[in-house]
Amino acid sequence: MPSVIVLTVDQRGSRHSEDLIPDALERLAPLPTLLAFERTAGDELQGVLDDPDAVAAALGELLRADAWYVGIGVGPVEEPLPDHARAGRGPAYLQARAAVSGAKTSPWHVRVAADHWAGRALETTLWLWAAVLARRTARGWEVADLVAQGLSYAEAGNRLRISQSAVSQRAQAAGIVEARRAEELAAVLARTLLEEER
Structure with a gap:
């Protein structure tokens, strides 16, 4: 089986x-x-x-x-x-x-x-990942979705008509890097x- x-x-x-x-x-x-x-x-x-x-x-x-x-x-x-x-x-x-x-x-x-042991580790990872996503706002999801499509922060800023710095701030608040690491793990x-x- x-x-x-x-x-x-x-x-x-x-x-x-x-x-x-x-x-x-x-x-x-x-x-x-x-x-x-x-x-x-x-x-x-x-x-x-x-x-x-x-x-x-x-x-x-x-x-x-x-x-x-x-x-x-x-x-x-x-x-x-x-x-x-x-x-x-x-x-x-x-x-x-x-x-x-x-x-x-x-x-x-x-x-x-x-x-x-990896079952418990996976469960813990999912709980932490869920906690990151739970704090993500609609604006954070906008940036996260564009980055997931392969856009750079500069390109995402052009699409959203905001500065690259603003994109970076939204990405940090949205936990984009942390969520990506959680998915990889x-x-x-x-x-x-x-x-x-x-």
Whole structure:
């Protein structure tokens, strides 16, 4: 059975807010997955990944929305793989289910279930990353999104019609460097977990 990372994600406060699943699926669709993200039931979605960089990118999208309980399970899944994520079985699915339940009472609504030191390290990284993103303003996101597209601070300033110095100040306040480092570390830890499980 191959080792993978299963993300089970449940919308917070879904009874009192709009359905966020369609937007989340659209944002997650470009990422390389073993089994694509899809709605599993009601206000929940699930995806199966074996690419550490895609895991980190998916987690970044979910943390940005600040609207989800995120459960991360690491381990094997039964083969042959089904056509849909919701039809899969195996220890990674069970861990992700336990993790999303635990996320409901955990800091920053994220839990990682993995029998390895890197699981706790990944969970800690995600909590710190979420704390950085939580303080980011709309202006900070403007700069962060432009920089993520590959623009320099000068180019971002031209686009926003502000000075390069103002862009730099917004970037610092938005924690752009810190968030980038968190994403890089999340990918490294995801890779460590996948390699350890194999």
